Amino acid sequence: QSVLTQPPSVSGAPGQRVTISCTGSNSNIGAGYDAHWFQQLPGTAPKLLIYNNNYRPSGVPDRFSGSKSGTSASLAITGLQAEDEADYYCQSYDTSLSGHVVFGGGTKLTVL
Amino acid sequence: QVQLQESGPGLVKPSETLSLTCSVSGGSVSSGSYYWSWIRQPPGKGLEWIGYIFYNGNTRYSPSLKSRVTISVDTSKNLFSLRLTSLTAADTAIYYCARYTRNNHFDYWGQGTLVTVSS
Numbered sequence: 001q002s003v004l005t006q007p008p009s010v011s012g013a014p015g016q017r018v019t020i021s022c023t024g025s026n027s028n029i030g031a032g033y034d035a036h037w038f039q040q041l042p043g044t045a046p047k048l049l050i051y052n053n054n055y056r057p058s059g060v061p062d063r064f065s066g067s068k069s070g071t072s073a074s075l076a077i078t079g080l081q082a083e084d085e086a087d088y089y090c091q092s093y094d095t096s097l098s099g100h101v102v103f104g105g106g107t108k109l110t111v112l
Numbered sequence: 113q114v115q116l117q118e119s120g121p122g123l124v125k126p127s128e129t130l131s132l133t134c135s136v137s138g139g140s141v142s143s144g145s146y147y148w149s150w151i152r153q154p155p156g157k158g159l160e161w162i163g164y165i166f167y168n169g170n171t172r173y174s175p176s177l178k179s180r181v182t183i184s185v186d187t188s189k190n191l192f193s194l195r196l197t198s199l200t201a202a203d204t205a206i207y208y209c210a211r212y213t214r215n216n217h218f219d220y221w222g223q224g225t226l227v228t229v230s231s
Binding site (some may be wrong): 002033034036037038044045046047051052057067089091092095097098099101102103104105106 | 149156159160161164172173174175208212215216217218219221222223226
């Protein structure tokens with residue numbers, strides 16, 4: 001059971017907008033720690049998609065955006081494309097048990 | 113461009129110890145700006161953080177793995193290593209090394225190496 005909770009799956013048609021939620025608690029996102037997002041294409045290593053809640057690394061399309069509110073964070077993908085079909089993970093830092101890195105359980109995005 | 117490359121055995125027997133190495137190029141493990149981390153992913157499952165190390169040897173480990181994990185750094189060879197003891201089938205996973213920033217996120221990852229625990 002992950003410290004950060006994500007929906008197991010989401011889906012959308014090409015061109016549509018989808019969002020993926022990441023629910024934490026007052027010991028991680030709610031404590032002021034940023035949320036970060038990774039995209040993992042099949043058979044590859046995770047790739048940083050969004051950092052510090054809403055910043056995109058160079059090369060990441062602006063179709064991807066992030067936000068944070070209270071104890072939760074969200075990833076939004078607009079103009080959905082077939083190549084966006086992947087697993088998405090949120091990550092943060094948790095202050096419990098002397099502090100440690102935490103991941104969400106991952107969300108499988110299916111492009112219909 | 114920072115690159116990380118994992119190396120180590122692909123098959124280890126139950127109860128034995130796993131040793132993996134992550135070689136870093138395009139950056140220095142001696143940098144005071146980053147931590148160097150291990151993350152694993154069991155087949156078909158999610159990501160699990162194992163721990164990280166700073167260039168001066170300071171470490172932090174996952175509470176669930178702390179009793180079995182040691183991460184070390186070799187600044188002369190620009191690499192860091194993972195040691196995981198008392199292996200069981202549950203430790204079968206792809207093991208990734210990654211760079212961890214002071215903003216608490218991973219910005220560069222290795223390609224990963226599959227480790228299977230089986231007799």
